[in-house]
Amino acid sequence: MNPNGRALVIGASGGIGAALAAALGADPHYEVIALSRSSTPAIDLTDEASIAAAADWVGGPLHLIINAVGALHIDGRAPEKRLAELSATKLAAAFAINAIGPALVLKHFSPLLARDERAVFATLSARVGSIGDNGLGGWYGYRASKAALNQFVRTAAIEIARTRPHALVLCLHPGTVKTRLSAPITGGSRGSDPALAAAQILTVIGQAQHSGVFLDQAGAMVPW
Numbered sequence: 428m429n430p431n432g433r434a435l436v437i438g439a440s441g442g443i444g445a446a447l448a449a450a451l452g453a454d455p456h457y458e459v460i461a462l463s464r465s466s467t468p469a470i471d472l473t474d475e476a477s478i479a480a481a482a483d484w485v486g487g488p489l490h491l492i493i494n495a496v497g498a499l500h501i502d503g504r505a506p507e508k509r510l511a512e513l514s515a516t517k518l519a520a521a522f523a524i525n526a527i528g529p530a531l532v533l534k535h536f537s538p539l540l541a542r543d544e545r546a547v548f549a550t551l552s553a554r555v556g557s558i559g560d561n562g563l564g565g566w567y568g569y570r571a572s573k574a575a576l577n578q579f580v581r582t583a584a585i586e587i588a589r590t591r592p593h594a595l596v597l598c599l600h601p602g603t604v605k606t607r608l609s610a611p612i613t614g615g616s617r618g619s620d621p622a623l624a625a626a627q628i629l630t631v632i633g634q635a636q637h638s639g640v641f642l643d644q645a646g647a648m649v650p651w
Contacts, residue, residue, distance in 0.1 A: 432456075
């Protein structure tokens with residue numbers, strides 16, 4: 428990042444989002460803006476008006492934007508393991524949070540990225556959103572919504588490069604992290620501490636050289 432840059436974390440009330448905001452805020456060279464459904468202004472990825480209003484309030488230029496919003500359990504229900512468990516309502520909710528919301532964040536916030544210097548838009552995805560890496564099946568809505576997110580990011584990276592050639596647009600897999608999102612699956616006993624996950628994410632962002640890619644917490648490419 429620019430040594431006097433501005434960073435924005437969306438989803439800063441979640442486990443990884445809060446850790447990212449804290450890690451960035453520990454460096455006095457950066458102005459850090461943390462937004463969530465409980466911030467002022469509030470941002471709700473299922474409400475485009477709130478996304479647009481938040482973007483107007485933040486303004487530019489921004490040198491780093493991280494979207495850390497995502498949902499694995501929808502309305503308290505676990506991911507679908509079988510076709511028989513699919514419902515249109517639950518699938519629509521998964522896409523609204525994991526794919527459509529981040530796409531609208533790209534729509535309203537990418538114009539705020541700095542034009543003539545390095546700037547990064549990164550969104551947390553998930554390895555299970557990889558079609559090429561899917562050998563187990565299950566988790567239909569979560570997998571499909573994250574795959575859709577990956578396509579949104581890949582496509583946006585191509586467009587954004589036309590006006591911001593120094594900008595990177597990235598999908599990031601943070602690994603399994605001890606957060607509310609993973610706790611129902613892991614029991615809270617497995618995964619990285621959020622602070623460690625945040626440090627890994629920021630390292631990957633700092634070392635990234637190509638836009639429109641899907642990277643894991645070690646910086647390795649994840650197949651689409």
